[in-house]
Amino acid sequence: MRRIPYILILCLSILFVQAKDFRFALFTDLHITHSTPAVEDLQRAVDQVNATSGIDFVLVSGDITEEGDLASLQKAKSLLDKLKVPYYITSGNHETKWSESGCTDFNKVFGADRFRFEHNGYLFLGFNSGPVMRMADGHVAPQDISWLKQELTKAGAEKPVILVSHYPLQDGDVDNWYEVTDAVRPFNIKVVLGGHYHSNRQLFYDGIPGLLNRSTLRAKADAGGYSIYQVTNDSIVVSEQTIGGEPKRWAGVSLYKRPDFSVNKSYPQVKMGWSAATGKGIYSSPVVYNNSVYVGDDLGDLSCYTLKEGKLKWTFKSNARIVGTPDAGNGVVVFGSADASIYGVDAKSGQLRWKMETPKAVLGAVTIRKGIAYVGGSSGSFYAIDVKTGRLQWEFTGVKGYIETKPLVYGDKVIFGAWDNNLYALEKATGRKLWSWDAGLTRMHFSPAAVWPVAAAGNVYVTAPDRVMSAIDLQSGKTVWRTKQSVVRETIGLSANSKQLYSKTMQDSLVCYATGPEVKQLWACNVGFGYEHAPSMPVEKEGVVFGSTRSGLLFAVEAKSGKLLWKYKVGNSLISTVVPLSKNRCLFTSSDGTVGLLEAGTK
Template sequence: MKKVFLSVLFCLIINSLRGENFRFALLTDLHVSGDSLAYNDLRKSVEQINKTKDIDFVIVSGDVTEEGDRASLKRVKSLLDLLKMKYYITSGNHETKWSESGATDFGHIFGSDRFKFEYNGILFLGFNSGPVIRMADGHVSPQDISWMKKELATFGKDKPVILVTHYPLQEGDVDNWYDVTDAVRQYNIRAFLGGHYHRNLLFNYDGIPGIICRSNLRGKEKVGGYSVFEVTPDSLLVYEQKIGNEPEKWASYSLRKSYYNSDDSGYKRPDYSINKEYDKVKELWIVKTAAGIYSSPVIYNKNVYVGDDLGFLSCYSLSSGKKMWEFKSGNRIVGTPAASNGVVVFGSADKKIYGVNAKTGKLCWEYTAKEAVLGAVTIDNGIAYIGASDHTFRAIDVKTGKLRWEYTDVKGYIETRPLIYEGKVIFGAWDNNLYALDKESGRELWKWNGNLTRMHFSPAAVWPVAANGKVFITDPQRAMTAIDANSGKTIWRTFQSTVRETIGLSADKMRLYSKTMQDSVVCFSTEGNVPKQIWATDVKFGYEHAPSMLVEKDGVVFGSTKSGVVFALEAFSGKLLWKHKVGNSLISTVVPLSATECVFTSTSGEVGILKQSSYKR
């Protein structure tokens, strides 16, 4: 009897150490919108999961909507709330790139875009992998990396961990993948789980197993589906579960085998060799903040003003980079501020427009909108012009914060910097339209649509420019367009250079500049009624789709890329002068100080100045 008791006790101890088998479902890439097909695919998945025995919990790994809008997020939640077991959810790029709330609605509706829980001795961590508002590669923010490191350190090095992101953690998908893998490789990471590619794939992220799962959408099949994971004391087994069918195992990983070690020296890292090739360019100073930065810097009275992802507007000395003060808003700052009359004006995702004293950082005034304020600011003659996500564009007195006028017939949300030209204020929105309003009254003068067929083709991220009676834009349909400034009629539209959302104007207003989506910068004439290319330069920056504008100063054109590169070209010839790689993440529109200096910000949280030590024209 004693032997039987000891045998049973031994088995109980072993089982408690090893943990019992458990199963969970993973849903990803739901892409719910007004379209009933995606909604029905999710509904059927929820119904089948509820009928399946032994599903202990559900993980949802992003792209739960098509356009990141509040209505679609609520529709998804209404279905997920029907699950009989707990679910844990994080966001995807469709919730962060296209988001009327500045990617804040997701957290408000689901509680957070991070999750943390422990099940049968395994820690699960899920977090956003971007990008936020700006079109770029995926990106894990500095604050999310800090959170993840803290949670892992608390859990311990030997216990098993499963990490969940939307994007694959590899080059070409997430620009700072190596920051994540380096941060976690000293821990017992068993796998990264995710989606994004809409099909079942196995990767390794610097040696760490990566499991990418099918979309919930039916695609070309008659039914949709999801993934089921079975965790045993020895293995992680992965099944594809099509609606109405039996699950099919397609992958497995050992939970005992070591797939990687703490040494990262054998894995690819960003290449900074161009900095040796153009060694006359130096970093005068760089401040590494603790938050992502999605707006461009503003220079005013020998200071640099920067808004960040934690909601801070910070003031730095232009000469040294020393922080002078900071002002905290209630949520992330996405739009680029503007400064005039001793006041810095900016919008926040907390639904407010702020006027802050440029010297002291003290609040001068605030104006409350109905939704997030993501638009960049333009100030002209003491009036700040800014758009918000409440379908409203406003003109506000810079000194008092009083509303001068508002236009309430915008159909989409606004993130662009408005253009002031010939008595008009001109801006795009995420509704396919470019608007022209009377600058003094806010009365609508015209709207341009260009027969764009999808919201994602909107001229909404580009900062419009104008010359010779024409307004010039580029849009995600990969076209450059000239529009009559008086009538809103299309003068010409060309797809020849496959540009996207970047445009710049020369100081003499005779030339347009734009990045193509592969390696080159092109220059077009602003004159005439047909597109005329003047030059094209192969800058060799690779595939490029970031909405950072090109800016000319003293005969030099400055530009930047999604992969951390700032470059300079001669304005008249297009000759490449230099390139410098600051990091591996998006550099927003830079601010030139002279022909040899520029101020930059990056999504990885850097603010700094680059200077070319020798330049002769």
């Protein structure tokens, strides 16, 4: 009888441990630069958390910096390191898009962009939701989804889990949100925490609760702030904590929808010739050379597939992600890697021919002309390299931002943009700067840096995030004309006869302009792809213009008339610039890890 009270006390003690409340803070959207009010805002948040009792740890859910640069990341870390409690951090789109290191500096500074830890019986998993380098919707890479599955499987179906990422996992924000929710739904997910919108919102991701949080930045009505979470059993309460103010609870609900593939029924003549699921994120376009297809991926692999069947022939591994599209010539495939190297790989065997090390990541796409490979890096340099030997022919060191575009080699010039607001023209033979063009923009985010320039009729043409199409004189670098007529962004293509320009608008349409000294729109086609901002270039082949979008849609338009020929949805993720093989066949790569050949027959 005397044992009963002891057993009851023991059981109650166990229940008390399982139900023990705990609190943590969440910082998001810090947007740190070298010396701005954002630094002071974060310092205030750190000081207030340190002065508040009962905070067990801090979660930091992305957009740590404004421009993704190393100095800002280091500054943010120096401030966060002043916290008296542990903190766990993951990246946001400002670290994964505007990143001179190809998003590798974040891992170097903070150790990783994922985190896993347990606290009071809860498992916390933080992960990157991209998009890596390309302007697209957020995207959770295949390897990150695999990691989530592995960690959740190890934890078991009963373990309560809190997920942390930057983007909200919903349609319009993360292109493959449904893949994430499908992967985690079998487990005991209590809530998904994030930021991105700089405001407090309560959402539901395919039935899973989601909470978005305010930025640490000061707003009109306050001096900055953050969120405080109180966890009790299976309930989670969030309060907004302003600097110097009292915590205030908040709540709200939102719905969602799954992607719609019914458009494919309207164009039954379009079929998948072949597709390969790589299980790795892909952010570059495919390259075709001697009946083989070459693809660089997010894990640093350059893979070779047969053009006819899509069968994997070989894989060469670099030490970090490949963002820029490779090129091939003279029996060699050349590509840059975020491991701060440029590689020349034998096109047949996949064996290393040569390697050139650089000071920083190389994120630029490669263009090969007459045995010379042209590519830009993140160290302020642009390189010309002998394809066969890997010998540096010349180096231009005057770039003020990192380079991701595919350079245009035209006549005696090499032309490219960088994330420093400039478009550069160099002498092809020597690398001497001929001119640079600046549209007078004050923010690096508006640079003509992701677009692949084209040239015709004495001008070079670009579009930029400022929604403007520009024509620049090839010889002088002076502006010929600029137009906002169609609200285009970071996409441009040139017709086979060099008389027409193509660009995607930011809502539904492909537009066509005439090359030349004046602004003249020739036609506009309402494709119906919705809101669009992905830098995938329209490409003409045999009178057909092929295009692709951030949401997995490919389409074809008649070049002469602007008539829509077909559209086909292959997924819900970013499709990079496609490679047409004929008027009815094109290769594509998708950020969900798919390489494929699409074929359009007769309807």
